[in-house]
Amino acid sequence: MYPYSESFRSALKCRCQRSHVSLHRRLLSSIHQQQLLLPSITPLTVPRRAVIQGQYRRPGQPKEDKFPWQKIKFDFAKGVEGIKKHFTLLKTEFFDRWVGPEGKPIIDHMLEQNRVIWEFRGPESLEGWTVSSDCEIGGQSEVYLKLGKNNNTCFLYGTLSSTPPKDGETRYSGYCTMRSKQPLASFDRKKHYDWTNFNTLFLRIRGDGRPWMINIATETYFSHQKDDIYCYFLYTRGGPYWQDVKIPFSKFFLTHRGRIQDDQHPLWLDKINTIGFTLGDKADGPFQLEIDYIGVCKDYAHTEEFAYEVYKRNPEV
Amino acid sequence: MNPYVLITLLFGLGLGTTITFTSSHWLLAWMGLEINTLAIIPLMTQHHHPRAVEATTKYFLTQATAAAMLLFASTTNAWLTGQWEIQQMTHPFPTTMIILALALKVGLAPMHSWLPEVLQGLSLTTGLILSTWQKLAPFALLLQIQPADPFILITLGLTSTLVGGWGGLNQTQLRKILAYSSIAHLGWMMLILQFSPTITLLTLITYLLMTTSTFLVFKLNKATNIATLAISWTKTPALTSLTPLILLSLGGLPPLTGFMPKWLILQELTKQDLSTLATLTALTALLSLFFYLRLSYAMALTLSPNNATGTTPWRLSSTQSNLPLALSTTTSILLLPLAPAAMALFTP
Numbered sequence: 001m002y003p004y005s006e007s008f009r010s011a012l013k014c015r016c017q018r019s020h021v022s023l024h025r026r027l028l029s030s031i032h033q034q035q036l037l038l039p040s041i042t043p044l045t046v047p048r049r050a051v052i053q054g055q056y057r058r059p060g061q062p063k064e065d066k067f068p069w070q071k072i073k074f075d076f077a078k079g080v081e082g083i084k085k086h087f088t089l090l091k092t093e094f095f096d097r098w099v100g101p102e103g104k105p106i107i108d109h110m111l112e113q114n115r116v117i118w119e120f121r122g123p124e125s126l127e128g129w130t131v132s133s134d135c136e137i138g139g140q141s142e143v144y145l146k147l148g149k150n151n152n153t154c155f156l157y158g159t160l161s162s163t164p165p166k167d168g169e170t171r172y173s174g175y176c177t178m179r180s181k182q183p184l185a186s187f188d189r190k191k192h193y194d195w196t197n198f199n200t201l202f203l204r205i206r207g208d209g210r211p212w213m214i215n216i217a218t219e220t221y222f223s224h225q226k227d228d229i230y231c232y233f234l235y236t237r238g239g240p241y242w243q244d245v246k247i248p249f250s251k252f253f254l255t256h257r258g259r260i261q262d263d264q265h266p267l268w269l270d271k272i273n274t275i276g277f278t279l280g281d282k283a284d285g286p287f288q289l290e291i292d293y294i295g296v297c298k299d300y301a302h303t304e305e306f307a308y309e310v311y312k313r314n315p316e317v
Numbered sequence: 318m319n320p321y322v323l324i325t326l327l328f329g330l331g332l333g334t335t336i337t338f339t340s341s342h343w344l345l346a347w348m349g350l351e352i353n354t355l356a357i358i359p360l361m362t363q364h365h366h367p368r369a370v371e372a373t374t375k376y377f378l379t380q381a382t383a384a385a386m387l388l389f390a391s392t393t394n395a396w397l398t399g400q401w402e403i404q405q406m407t408h409p410f411p412t413t414m415i416i417l418a419l420a421l422k423v424g425l426a427p428m429h430s431w432l433p434e435v436l437q438g439l440s441l442t443t444g445l446i447l448s449t450w451q452k453l454a455p456f457a458l459l460l461q462i463q464p465a466d467p468f469i470l471i472t473l474g475l476t477s478t479l480v481g482g483w484g485g486l487n488q489t490q491l492r493k494i495l496a497y498s499s500i501a502h503l504g505w506m507m508l509i510l511q512f513s514p515t516i517t518l519l520t521l522i523t524y525l526l527m528t529t530s531t532f533l534v535f536k537l538n539k540a541t542n543i544a545t546l547a548i549s550w551t552k553t554p555a556l557t558s559l560t561p562l563i564l565l566s567l568g569g570l571p572p573l574t575g576f577m578p579k580w581l582i583l584q585e586l587t588k589q590d591l592s593t594l595a596t597l598t599a600l601t602a603l604l605s606l607f608f609y610l611r612l613s614y615a616m617a618l619t620l621s622p623n624n625a626t627g628t629t630p631w632r633l634s635s636t637q638s639n640l641p642l643a644l645s646t647t648t649s650i651l652l653l654p655l656a657p658a659a660m661a662l663f664t665p
Contacts, residue, residue: 097486097487100487101487101488101489102487102489106489106543106611106614106615107619109489109543109544110543110544110547110615110619110621111547111621111622112544194489194490196489196490196541196542196544197489197542197544220367220371221367221370221371221374221375222371222374225367228367263365265365265366265367266366268366268368270437270490
């Protein structure tokens with residue numbers, strides 16, 4: 001037994017001479033015995049829930065049953081592969097500069113009117129995309145991404161479920177999204193898309209009639225701007241025919257964490273990070289979206305700079 | 318912007334530079350620089366775009382650091398030598414610190430990385446003010462300092478010409494190209510500073526004229542990248558034929574104005590027995606010349622196809638005032654024969 005308990009009990013005995021204190025003594029000793037159980041003597045190799053899951057685990061987050069140092073996977077072969085990949089990228093970057101900006105001769109930059117950015121023609125094209133849904137916060141939607149027929153398109157499908165997760169604080173749920181990964185230069189440095197030569201987004205899609213949202217994320221500076229995304233709607237027409245969608249970049253409006261901002265700004269095209277498609281139309285059930293390609297084009301007839309007027313919020317009268 | 322606020326800010330800009338020009342005390346000079354920084358901050362953020370705010374923040378942080386370094390160096394000088402005169406800097410440590418602080422203020426390499434990003438985030442007018450007016454006050458101070466170590470100015474100068482040339486090579490954004498051009502020109506100015514401050518002042522003035530005309534041309538064409546510049550022949554055909562001359566003047570080709578400072582600098586460097594440095598600097602000028610030539614090529618030497626379906630753009634008149642553009646274009650192309658007069662004008 002622990003010496004601490006002896007001294008505690010003796011102290012208690014000295015203090016409590018009267019009979020009505022015996023109840024206190026029993027309660028205190030029971031609490032004390034429970035406290036004594038917690039400093040465990042189990043070996044360190046067995047993960048302890050008290051240590052790792054010190055906080056509440058949100059529904060949807062994976063169960064953590066490994067210590068942080070047990071999650072590291074050292075692999076020499078992967079390291080060598082990584083070195084080769086990064087140095088190859090560095091070499092390409094170095095020799096691309098001899099050709100011109102972004103590896104294309106200047107005449108291309110001057111004459112370019114259309115550029116296909118993402119074309120889904122093989123399994124490696126899907127590696128540039130991430131899918132997620134509300135199962136990350138504990139919801140029940142599912143989303144999958146695969147190549148379409150003849151490996152010619154990308155097929156995003158799944159089921160939407162607007163049942164909110166049972167964590168006591170989420171009221172609404174039911175969304176799925178597909179987002180392109182940030183382009184990276186050698187040694188995992190961030191690279192940006194420069195679409196200043198263009199003014200329209202061009203997509204060839206085949207949807208299921210649901211209203212989707214296109215999200216474009218640009219490079220930001222302050223940490224509170226990291227969820228700033230420019231959005232616009234993508235209304236799909238279901239049916240066997242392909243749909244060509246042209247959305248000028250002047251129509252994109254600024255949102256932060258999904259909420260439209262009062263202070264609107266036009267989308268600047270010189271540092272685009274990612275593009276994404278989101279579905280959150282509160283309609284439970286299966287969905288699918290097939291994308292042939294995503295490109296940008298320059299529409300000379302479109303002269304609008306920004307589609308939304310910003311009114312003074314405190315006009316002087 | 319409210320016209321009263323705009324007038325106040327422009328007045329503040331003028332006041333700051335004038336205070337620095339007329340001061341002989343380091344504290345007053347520092348104050349003038351601070352007034353300049355603070356006056357231009359609201360001008361940079363007047364459109365409140367996140368990128369403009371980012372550019373303003375980066376500008377403020379670098380300028381505040383430089384001002385703090387300047388204040389520290391001047392107080393150190395006061396502590397070491399007992400006086401605050403700008404022209405009486407004798408101790409090497411504060412002198413070097415002040416040169417580095419002023420180099421950070423203007424954007425000399427290796428303290429240049431803020432300049433392309435900041436210029437990219439601004440509108441062309443504010444970029445013009447940043448590239449031209451904001452360089453005057455620091456140079457007024459640099460011209461009055463005698464550096465103890467000749468090595469530092471030459472290092473700053475040569476690094477700037479190299480960085481300005483190489484950095485601008487693979488850019489398609491015009492504001493970034495002008496930022497690198499600014500870095501390169503400032504490098505040329507620093508090279509000759511210790512041998513002949515007159516030529517530095519002359520280089521600064523010609524650079525200001527050429528940059529003003531370039532910015533005004535881009536503003537008229539509403540061009541911020543090379544592709545938009547390529548279709549400027551449909552908007553202003555006469556100006557499109559003149560702009561390559563302005564760009565080549567920036568590149569330093571005779572018989573245009575831009576050749577004057579480069580020629581005088583190379584001549585002075587050779588006279589000072591630094592022919593290797595002169596050769597290296599002339600070679601780095603080729604890098605800058607490449608991207609000026611590329612801009613001229615895109616603008617005037619190729620006719621980009623334009624699919625304007627409505628009114629041909631050159632029929633629509635612009636609201637931009639013509640006089641500044643006309644004056645600066647003329648001076649940046651035709652001033653070379655006045656080289657002896659210019660030298661006489663700037664010699665104290």
